Amino acid sequence: MKIKVSARVQNPDTVIKKSEIRLKSKLLKENELTIEKENVFAYPPFINSHDHLIGNWFPRNGENRPYPNSDVWVKEMQFAKPLIERHKVWINDSNFDLSKGNAHLLTMLGIYKNIFSGCGIVQDHISKQKNEYYNKFPINVLKNYTQCHSISLGNWWGDKSALEEWQESKLKMPFVLHLAEGIDENAQKDFQKLKDSNLLQPNTLIVHGIALTKQDIKECAEVGASICWCPGSNQFLIGRSIDVPFCLKKGIKVVLGTDSTQSGSLNILTELKCAHKMFPEIKYNDLYRMISTTACKSLYLSEESCCLDSESSNLLLVSKKCDDPFENLHKINFWDIEFLVYKGKPIYGNKEWLEYFNIKSDDYFFFSNQKYEKFVIGHPEIAFDEIDSYLGYHQKFPFIPFS
Numbered sequence: 001m002k003i004k005v006s007a008r009v010q011n012p013d014t015v016i017k018k019s020e021i022r023l024k025s026k027l028l029k030e031n032e033l034t035i036e037k038e039n040v041f042a043y044p045p046f047i048n049s050h051d052h053l054i055g056n057w058f059p060r061n062g063e064n065r066p067y068p069n070s071d072v073w074v075k076e077m078q079f080a081k082p083l084i085e086r087h088k089v090w091i092n093d094s095n096f097d098l099s100k101g102n103a104h105l106l107t108m109l110g111i112y113k114n115i116f117s118g119c120g121i122v123q124d125h126i127s128k129q130k131n132e133y134y135n136k137f138p139i140n141v142l143k144n145y146t147q148c149h150s151i152s153l154g155n156w157w158g159d160k161s162a163l164e165e166w167q168e169s170k171l172k173m174p175f176v177l178h179l180a181e182g183i184d185e186n187a188q189k190d191f192q193k194l195k196d197s198n199l200l201q202p203n204t205l206i207v208h209g210i211a212l213t214k215q216d217i218k219e220c221a222e223v224g225a226s227i228c229w230c231p232g233s234n235q236f237l238i239g240r241s242i243d244v245p246f247c248l249k250k251g252i253k254v255v256l257g258t259d260s261t262q263s264g265s266l267n268i269l270t271e272l273k274c275a276h277k278m279f280p281e282i283k284y285n286d287l288y289r290m291i292s293t294t295a296c297k298s299l300y301l302s303e304e305s306c307c308l309d310s311e312s313s314n315l316l317l318v319s320k321k322c323d324d325p326f327e328n329l330h331k332i333n334f335w336d337i338e339f340l341v342y343k344g345k346p347i348y349g350n351k352e353w354l355e356y357f358n359i360k361s362d363d364y365f366f367f368s369n370q371k372y373e374k375f376v377i378g379h380p381e382i383a384f385d386e387i388d389s390y391l392g393y394h395q396k397f398p399f400i401p402f403s
């Protein structure tokens, strides 16, 4: 199927106006059909470089913020209202096996949060799960990574030591960890501890790094380490973030993540807005790089994950709200996602798109507002009913459009 759109973002530096894309999918009824879409931009699906799928509950959790460092918040949140409410649905066992019990109800919340904001790839920061966990999702939850929760708390949620984890990466996948998430002395010491443990490496993906000094940032740049910025979460918990413009000036690979909705904003689209509000001097296309080409490099993904060539099986179509496709992403919400396709499969979008595919409508859920009729893959509504039945009342999640 050929789709003609207003413009196609091939990569942040190449926008092809009035473009044509051949969508590759075994599910298409007719291969030679051409569809013209006015007022639509095409992108590769977005990449969310930091989430905790299991942690996407609502509302946010932080009665005593701003915190000096996030360890205080992690300890406090065990007794916080939103967590106690979530425990009615799922309580983690000591080894955080997310393929057990009701964990799927919560990870599903996280997956749909990402789908409804146009993400096709997510880095789920959690101890390594069984293969079946990663294989069951309709979008790509990265399987190839090593991790440590944080340098200060270690791998309290399971897995090996930080050093063993990094050694296992063999520099062929990212080594992800929370670091320096705070402004106090403890947070400031994290970077030295990272270096002392020999963990400042080219494949290290430092999440947050709020307490990093200019000198620390220069050292990250020299090694080639990456920084994952979660502006909503940083602003909410700590009231500050790393000096992102300085990181970019030094050539550091900066990527964007949502964190979970326990601390972050609603989704990757609202994170883009937070990012712009925090540092308006960062150009829109530089922010876009953080959810596309740079994320590809930092997460060791293939180039096709971040470039939309004239032929593709991954596609994201978004309503055009202004002439600049990068600024456009700051003016949209989940209703403006026209069509998301991953590996040739329709995932989310306007209902009329399904007419061109050999699919079973039973495999999809349909919902609408006054303006749009939408489909989404799977049956989130059943899972929501199940969550409600554990709670005994209806729980709203504002990152879900029909919640």
Ligand SMILES: [Zn+2]
Pocket: 050, 051, 052, 125, 178, 207, 259, 260
């Ligand atoms: Zn996190």
